[in-house]
Amino acid sequence: xxxxxxxxxxxxxxxxxxxxxxxxFRQFPESMGVGGGGGMRFPEYYVxxxxxIGMPWLDMANADLNRGVYYACLDTxxxxxxxxxxxxxxxxxxxxxxxxxxxxxxxxxxxxxxxxLVMHWVNFPYTKPGETFTTPPVLLQCHDGDWHQAARLYxxxxxxxxxxxxxxxxxxxxxxxxxxxxxxxxxxxxxxSFQEIPQWAQDAxxxxxxxxxxxxxxxxxxxxxxxxxxxxxxxxxxxxxxxxIEACHRLGVKVFFFAxxxxxxxxxxxxxxxxxxxxxxxxxxxxxxxxWGMGTLGAxxxxxxPPISGCDPGFAEYRHILVEQMRKLAEIGADGIHYDKVIxxxxxxxxxxxxxxxxxxxxxxxxxxxxxxxAAGQAYNPEFCLGVESPWDRLLSYCDxxxxxxxxxxxxxxxxxxxxxxxxxxxxxxxxxYNNVNNAIRxxxxxxxxxxxxxxxIADQQSxxxxxxxxxxxxxxxxxxETIFFGEFLDTLEVSxxxxxxxxxxxxxxxxxxxxxxxxxxxxxxxxxxTVRFDGNAHGPVLLYQPFVPVAQTTLPVTVAVPxxxxxxxxxx
Numbered sequence: 001x002x003x004x005x006x007x008x009x010x011x012x013x014x015x016x017x018x019x020x021x022x023x024x025f026r027q028f029p030e031s032m033g034v035g036g037g038g039g040m041r042f043p044e045y046y047v048x049x050x051x052x053i054g055m056p057w058l059d060m061a062n063a064d065l066n067r068g069v070y071y072a073c074l075d076t077x078x079x080x081x082x083x084x085x086x087x088x089x090x091x092x093x094x095x096x097x098x099x100x101x102x103x104x105x106x107x108x109x110x111x112x113x114x115x116x117l118v119m120h121w122v123n124f125p126y127t128k129p130g131e132t133f134t135t136p137p138v139l140l141q142c143h144d145g146d147w148h149q150a151a152r153l154y155x156x157x158x159x160x161x162x163x164x165x166x167x168x169x170x171x172x173x174x175x176x177x178x179x180x181x182x183x184x185x186x187x188x189x190x191x192x193s194f195q196e197i198p199q200w201a202q203d204a205x206x207x208x209x210x211x212x213x214x215x216x217x218x219x220x221x222x223x224x225x226x227x228x229x230x231x232x233x234x235x236x237x238x239x240x241x242x243x244x245i246e247a248c249h250r251l252g253v254k255v256f257f258f259a260x261x262x263x264x265x266x267x268x269x270x271x272x273x274x275x276x277x278x279x280x281x282x283x284x285x286x287x288x289x290x291x292w293g294m295g296t297l298g299a300x301x302x303x304x305x306p307p308i309s310g311c312d313p314g315f316a317e318y319r320h321i322l323v324e325q326m327r328k329l330a331e332i333g334a335d336g337i338h339y340d341k342v343i344x345x346x347x348x349x350x351x352x353x354x355x356x357x358x359x360x361x362x363x364x365x366x367x368x369x370x371x372x373x374x375a376a377g378q379a380y381n382p383e384f385c386l387g388v389e390s391p392w393d394r395l396l397s398y399c400d401x402x403x404x405x406x407x408x409x410x411x412x413x414x415x416x417x418x419x420x421x422x423x424x425x426x427x428x429x430x431x432x433x434y435n436n437v438n439n440a441i442r443x444x445x446x447x448x449x450x451x452x453x454x455x456x457x458i459a460d461q462q463s464x465x466x467x468x469x470x471x472x473x474x475x476x477x478x479x480x481x482e483t484i485f486f487g488e489f490l491d492t493l494e495v496s497x498x499x500x501x502x503x504x505x506x507x508x509x510x511x512x513x514x515x516x517x518x519x520x521x522x523x524x525x526x527x528x529x530x531t532v533r534f535d536g537n538a539h540g541p542v543l544l545y546q547p548f549v550p551v552a553q554t555t556l557p558v559t560v561a562v563p564x565x566x567x568x569x570x571x572x573x
Contacts, residue, residue, distance in 0.1 A: 001025070003062040003069060004067075005064070007023075009024075009060050010022050010147070012146075012147040012412065013053055013058055014053050014418070024117060027099055028043055028085075030043050031044055034093075042118075044084065045085045046084045047083050048083075048347065049073070050390075050391065051347050054390075054391030054392055054415050055154055057070060057150060059147040059151075061150075066144055068142070070143055070154075071140050072139045072153075073136055074139055076136070078363035078366075078394055079357075079363060080347045081122060081124065081359075083119065086118040088113045088115055088117075089109045089112075089115055090113075123135055123136070125359065151414065162397050164396045164419065165421065171211070171336075171385065172256070172335075172386075173400040173421075175211040176447065176481070176485065177448075177470065178212065178213050178447070179212045179213070180450045181455065181456065181457065182215045183222075184216045184222065184235055185294040186295065186299065187295030187296050188221065189295035190234060190235065191455050194217075197248065198244060204458055207458050207471040208474040208475060209470070210252060211256070212253055214256070215257075217231060219232045220265070223263075223294070225265045226260055226263045229325040230325070241332060245334060249333065257336075259322070259326065259337050260340050261313050261342055262310040262312065264308065264310060264311045266287070277315075277353065279310070279351060280349045282346065290307075291307050312351060312365055313368065314355070314361030314368075315353075316368075319368060326377060327377070327380075330376060330377035330378075330379070330381055331380055335381060335385070338387040339387070340403070342366055342390040342395070343390055373386065387402070387403070389402070401423045403425055403448070409523050413506070416489050423446050426447055428466055429452070430466070431466050432466060434565040435521070438523075440473075441477055442505070442521050447474075451467075458470070482513075484517050484569065490507040492507060493507060497531070500528055502528060503522055503523075503528055504521045515571070515572040516572050518570045520567060529561055530559070531560075532556070532557065532558050532560065538556060541572075544569070544571075546563075547567070553573075
């Protein structure tokens, strides 16, 4: 029933964009809505690894006691599993103070249904008759401190078993920002042609962005006719594409391409004739599909969108189709691939033709696809690398930038603290997305610059307000990159910031010098004051950096005025 007082027990799950709740012992988030769940005596909540949570652990801690409990499934096999909770004896739904009943309400049932959370890791083995399934080890460990200590425990285990790519290995990990444009939408709307690539890249470079992602370049346009990754002739030829890449390289701009692993358009003849063999299916033999319309209102509403389902990369034949097309891109000069939607479509595959267990096939296939794509690309370009849309920690061994669609004012950066090498992104798609730029600087994340919803270049008139601000923010971060971009991410440790609620902050440490920096962001539109102190440094000198203002020198503690929707960086000297 919690660590000490249940109401003071904070619970941390490393979810895709932050926990559903950090207080499971106050507010229990039911996975099943009120309209279903017959036969469930107790409310339940579950999260899946590696689909919902990027790391397979939970931490429960009480700050008053300075004690916590770490609960992890330490599995070296890439497979699907679930962390499942039951809340006993039941809830007081829609109660303003939280949906747990009071101790007095639970007392009459305490003998029959002892109150608290029942939690366990669930595996989904596919074990043939006569075979034995051995569960992965599950660790329950008490510790001092809070979730930061749990993160250190997990990192120590992870790095014993898996390598992590370092920033010096990858131009993509070193890229502070990328420009992303959909050259053609699935409805046939042409935003850019291949012949416009040189100017598009020059525009990005003019605003401090030295990497570009070419999306919607394939036959049918963005999110259409997958996995046909050949140039759509309406945009140009292979030769036009190669010439565009060469022009980017002359500018000092890196170029990578948008692609996918499992997504497949089930309306194509290719799917009907061949690709259906590799489909992912549920226990009834059915497929699920969705899709993403772009270029018309009806498509965006889902009425006319291309139907996208999934094929399992655990099939070597399907993987070969993908990798050979990526090889062709590397051959004409591509610097890398962004693999999108690598989140676990159907996760557990019931296709009877699988050669691997259904709970493992997709995840083994993803890893194999990453390895084979890197090998194919690096045969032409040793710097060829990968980005990914996925929360899965195992991909730290292969990928250098991560799309998790952080688009909120605040979140708990559990994965970033556990793995400072991890580089998620903030998207900037509107003219006054200042707070997204500021949060990218604050957390040390990469910027995806998608001007006018990925429709044009950063130099477009509509994007000019944010483009100018991006250039200035990137200029400052480039000067401080060893601390706030490549350094050790400290979350909010080793620093205190006193100010009103719209002020947010995070701290970083330079790995070479040990000096720290605190990025303070004012998320309101009005100016606010913040007072910053570093632990163990009472009166030391600091530098103050902020957009469009000369660098200033002062001493700690420092009180700074932070303009509305701007940031100030306090750097130890």
